[in-house]
Amino acid sequence: MKAFVVEGPGRFRLEERLRPAPGPGEVLVRVEAAGICGSDLEMISGIRDPGYYRYPVVPGREWPVK
Structure with missing residues (x-):
């Protein structure tokens, strides 16, 4: 699967990752598609309070339900 990885303010890449295995x-x-929200954009640009996250980050928690 592909993941958008933010390494730091203004530093990001597309990365191939293994599919996670569910636990007990x-x-x-x-998930076929995921979006990003305003707080993700602030984190990507480096203006979001760093107390809310730690790099590297994979944003995209906004996914639609059919």
């Missing part, structure tokens, strides 16, 4: 009591959900 978990399920694996296939």
